[in-house]
Each structure stands twice: as C-alpha cells, then as structure tokens.
Amino acid sequence: MKKLTGLVVLILVLAGTINAQRWSEKKVNKWYKKQGWLVGANFAPSSAINQLEMWQAETFDLKTIDKELQWAEDLGFNTMRVFLHHMLWEQDSKGFIKRIEQYLKVADKHGIKTMLVLLDDVWHPYPKLGKQPDPTPHVHNSGWVQSPGHDVLIDSKKCDALEPYIKGIISHFKKDKRVVIWDIYNEPGNTNGSSYGKMEPKNKAKYSLDLLKKVYKWAREVNPSQPICIDVWTSIHKELDQMSAIDKFAYHNSDVINFHCYANAKTTENQVKRLAQSNRPLICTEYMARKVGSTFQEILPIFKKYNVAAYNWGFVSGKSQTIYPWNSWGKKYTDEPALWFHDIFRKDGTPYKQEEVKFIKSILK
Numbered sequence: 001m002k003k004l005t006g007l008v009v010l011i012l013v014l015a016g017t018i019n020a021q022r023w024s025e026k027k028v029n030k031w032y033k034k035q036g037w038l039v040g041a042n043f044a045p046s047s048a049i050n051q052l053e054m055w056q057a058e059t060f061d062l063k064t065i066d067k068e069l070q071w072a073e074d075l076g077f078n079t080m081r082v083f084l085h086h087m088l089w090e091q092d093s094k095g096f097i098k099r100i101e102q103y104l105k106v107a108d109k110h111g112i113k114t115m116l117v118l119l120d121d122v123w124h125p126y127p128k129l130g131k132q133p134d135p136t137p138h139v140h141n142s143g144w145v146q147s148p149g150h151d152v153l154i155d156s157k158k159c160d161a162l163e164p165y166i167k168g169i170i171s172h173f174k175k176d177k178r179v180v181i182w183d184i185y186n187e188p189g190n191t192n193g194s195s196y197g198k199m200e201p202k203n204k205a206k207y208s209l210d211l212l213k214k215v216y217k218w219a220r221e222v223n224p225s226q227p228i229c230i231d232v233w234t235s236i237h238k239e240l241d242q243m244s245a246i247d248k249f250a251y252h253n254s255d256v257i258n259f260h261c262y263a264n265a266k267t268t269e270n271q272v273k274r275l276a277q278s279n280r281p282l283i284c285t286e287y288m289a290r291k292v293g294s295t296f297q298e299i300l301p302i303f304k305k306y307n308v309a310a311y312n313w314g315f316v317s318g319k320s321q322t323i324y325p326w327n328s329w330g331k332k333y334t335d336e337p338a339l340w341f342h343d344i345f346r347k348d349g350t351p352y353k354q355e356e357v358k359f360i361k362s363i364l365k
Contacts, residue, residue, distance in 0.1 A: 020220040020221055020222075020223040021220070022253055022254075022255060023227055023255040025279050025280060028227055028255045028256060028280055028281060029279075029280070029281060031227060031281075032256065032281035035113075035180065035309075036078070037304065037307065037309070037364075038078060038079045038113070038180065038283070038309035038310070039076070039077055039078060039079065039300075039303075039309065039310045039311075039364060040072065040077040040078060040079035040080045040081065040112065040310075040311050040312075041072070041077065041080060041081070041311055041312050041313070041314065041315040041344070042080070042081045042082075042083075042285070042286065042311055042312070042313050042314065042315070043068075043069075043072075043080040043081065043082050043315050044082070044083070044318075044320060045061050045064040045065050045068055045316070045318065046064065046068065046316040046317065046318025046319065046320075046347050047059075047061045047064045047318060047319065048061065048318070048319060048320075049132050049133070049134075049135055049142075049143035049144070049319035049320060050123075050132060050143050050144045050145050050320075051083045051084065051085040051088075051120070051144075051145065051147065052085055052087065052088065052127065052128075052129065052132055052145060053132040053143075053319070054083075055084070055085065055088050055096060055099055055100075056088065056129070056130075057092070057095055057099070058131075059132075060099050060102075062102055062103070062106065065103060065106055066106045066109075067349075068315065068316050068345075069106060069107055069110045069112055070110060071315075071316070071345055071349055072110065072112060072315065073110040073111055073112065075344070075357065075360055075361060075364070076360065076361050076364030076365070077112065077364075078111055078112060078113060079112060079113045079114065079115065079180060079309070079311070080107065080112055080113075080114055080115070080311075080315075081114075081115040081117060081183065081285055081311045082103070082114055082115065082116060082117065083117045083120055083147075083186070084100070084116060084117060084118055084147075084169065085120075085127065085145070085147045086118075086119070086147050086148055086152075086162055086165045087127060087129050087147070088129075089164070089165040089168060089169065090165065091129055093165075093168060097169075097172055100116075100169075100173075104173075104176070104178040104179070105178075107178065108178045113177075113178060113179070113180035114178060114179055114180060115179075115180055115181045115182070115183055115285070115311070116169070116173070116179055116182060116183070117183040117184075117186050118147075118165075118166060118169065118170075118182070118183070118184050118185065118215070119147050119148065119162075119184065119185040119186065119188075119211075119215060120146055120147050120185070120186040120187070121146055121153075121185070121186065121187050121188050121189060121190045121204075121208055122144065122146060122186060122187050122190050122192060123141055123144035123145060123146060123192060123195060123196065124143070124144065124145045124146060124149075124196055125146050125149050125150040125153075125192070125196055125199050125200055126145075126149055126150060126151070126199070127145035127146060127147060127148075127149045128145075135319050135320075135321050138321065138324055138328060138332075138333035138334065138335075139321060139324060139328045139329060139333075140320075140321055140322055140324040140325060140326055140328045140329065140341065141320055141321065141322055142321060143319065143320075144320065148162060148211075150199065150200065150201055153201065153204070153207045153208065153211060154201050154207055156210070159210070159211045159214060160214070162211075162214075162215070163214075163218050166184070166215055166218045166219060166222075167218050167219075167221070167222050170182060170218075170219055170222040170224050171222050173224075174222055174223070174224035174225055174226070175224075175225050179226055180226060181226050181227050181228075181229060181256065181283070182219065182224060182226055182227070182228045182229065183229055183230070183231065183258060183285060184212075184215050184216060184219050184228060184229070184230055185208075185211075185212050185215055185230050185231070186231055187231055187233045187260070188205075188208040188209065188211070188212045188230070188231070188246050188250075189204055189205035189208040189209065189234075189244070189246045190204075190233075191204050191205075194326060194327070194329050194330060195329045205244070205245070205246060208246065209245055209246050209249065212230065212246065212249060213249070216228070216230070216249075216253060227254075227255030227256050228254065228255050229250075229254040229255060229256050229257070229258035229283065230249070230250035230253065230254050230258060231250060231258050231259065231260055231285060231286075232247045232250045232251050232254075232257065232258065232259040232260070232275070233247065233259065233260040233286075234246070234247055235247045235259075236261055236263055236267060236271055237267070239274065240274060240275075240277065251275075251278065254280075255280070256280055256281040256282070256283050256309075257275050257278050257280050257281070257282050257283065258283045258284075258285050259271065259275055259282065259283070259284055259285070260284070260285060260286035260287070261284055261286070261287050261294070262286065262287060262288075262289040262292055262294050263292060263293070263294055264292065264293035264294065264298065265293070265298040265299060265302060268287070268294070268298075268299055268302055269302050269306075272302065272303075272306050272308055273306075276306065281307075281309070282306065282307075282308040282309070283308065283309040283310075283311070284303065284308055284309065284310050284311065285311045286311065286312075286313050287299055287310065287311075287312055287313070288312035288313055288314070288342060289313070289325075289341055289342060290339055290340060290341060290342075291325050291339060291341055295356075296312070296356055296359055296360055297356070297359050300359075300360070300363050301363065304363060312342070312344075313342045314341075314342030314343035314344070315343060315344055315345065316343065316344070316345045316346070316347060317340070317343045317345065317346055317347060317352070318347060322341060322342040322343055323336065323337060323340040323341055323342065323343050323352075324337060324341060325337070325341040326341070340352050344356070344357065344360075
C-alpha cells in the first residue's frame, strides 16, 4: 500500500509539473482566438496617485472606478490593465481580495476583462502604506511606487517572502473568467534614471532577474487557467538575439508575448514583425505617447492589422498627472501642456481630443 501511495503521489507530482509549463503555441493561439480583439488602457482611477491609494481600504474609490469604467465601455474598450501591490496583501490579504472582487464585479458589469499586474519596478523604490503623498505639481507619475521596491529586491530572504502573495492572488483568481491574463512583473530591472536613479541598487537588473525567475516559478506552480506573461520592454530596436537577459527570459517564457512600444508607426510595426516570429499572440501593454508620435490614429490600425491586443498608458487625467511628459522630472512645467502625453479624458468625462475619441470608437466597431 505504501508503495502504491508513493507511486500515486509521484504520478500526481509529475502530472502537475507537466501541466505547469509554458503553454504550447497551439493552446495559446486557440485561447487568443476566443478573446476577440482586446483593446483597453492601463487603469487607475483619477482619484488615486498610485496602486496603494487605489486599493487601500481608506481610499478605495469604487464610485469613481464605476464612473470611469462606464466611459471605457462607451468608448468600446473591453479590457483594462490594473496594478496590484504586495504590501496590500501583507497588510490585510482578505480585505485586499475583497476589494479586488469588488473591482472585478464592476469591470465585468461594463464588459471589461482585467489583466492583473503583480509586481512593478518603476518609479519610487521605497513604497509605504498609509496616506500617500499629494502629487508634485505638473510632474508625470510623481507618486507611483514600486513593488516590491529597493529593500525587498536586494534581500533574497525578503524576496522569498513574496511567495504567499504571488500564489495567494493567482490561486484565488486562477479560474476567474473576469481575469483575462496575468502580467507577473512590469518592466523588471528599470533603473528609473531620470527620476529615482540615485536611490536604486547597483546592478538592479541582476536582482530583478533573480526575483523574476522565482515569481515565474511560483506562478507556474499555481498553473492558472489564464496565460502568464512578462514585459519585453527594452528591445524596441533590437533583434531577438540582441535582447537583454531580462527581455530574453520574458520572450522565451511568456505564454503570450507582452511588449511595450512608445514609438512612431514605422518603429512599432517593425517591432511587431520581429516579435511575431514567436508564433504566439502579441499584446502591447504600453503605448500611446503623443509627443513621440505614438498616437491612436497612427498605432491602432497597425495593431488591428496584425491582431495585436493593445493597452495604452493612461485613461482619465488625475493624480498620476501623466498628461505631462517624462521630462517633467527635469523640465519645469507650470500649466497643462498643449499636447497631452498620455490619457484620454478629463475628470469630468470630456475628451481631451474629440476627434481622437471618435476615431477610437470607429476602429473598435
């Protein structure tokens, strides 16, 4: 009996190992075909300066979320990319799950599927719970925070302590049809040179890659019904064999190829063609920066032509202040820029550019 039990356990373990692998091209393309053309934005309500303010119990603003997702539905968007934060799990995992459930219920009401982002290496490297700072006037993303941030990233034991968060969130939503995909780590290795570069650890890319491999392993062990992906974000002009170590890991291990491309139409199309060599679905999870020629009118037709899912950065102008460009960290702005960098709507729901909204609605019909 003991031998038989051991054999059964071994078979189950092996079966789990076999299942918890990168999806085959056939499986992931079959999944993608069922989704239709996924188009939406990176979303945080205008009332939140960062992920913590979006999700903490004291500032969770479901009324604004509902109102702004209604505007997304009216526009024709069917998906949103939303960032989580590990500190919220550590503070109150049950409460955090409850608020995510509330968000998903509202999003689903508006016909919107959600991509959940688990970790993020961008902007302030020292996140803190509690009241978040007010925005620095006229500065792009002046209050966004990293997850896990500097102190956890450089400590392998603290990194290991993230496992319950990663597995807990994915396990709870692993069969939830409202969650369309998992983005397990946004822009790993980003050194934030123009903003917080002096506060970042030396050789950050090494620390981030080490953590990324752990997070990827944990996510695969949960084996969700949704695909898993990681951002390819530094290789806009590079051939596949010239990518960074982090981008190579993302490209070779993601179920769908998730990439960022803030560039004009020609560069964007070239990037799409290179990444299409994977024979896997392509999802651009960050684009649309008007100042660099990445506009809806220029880029969405390319994505439609090649069936690339699209998530532009920014939706409603608010505390994130992403109507200002990245260079607002070094260049002083005193008023609203004539040309918005990101975002589509003002806080009252009026479009920044009516012709832009008209175009989006027409291409999404």
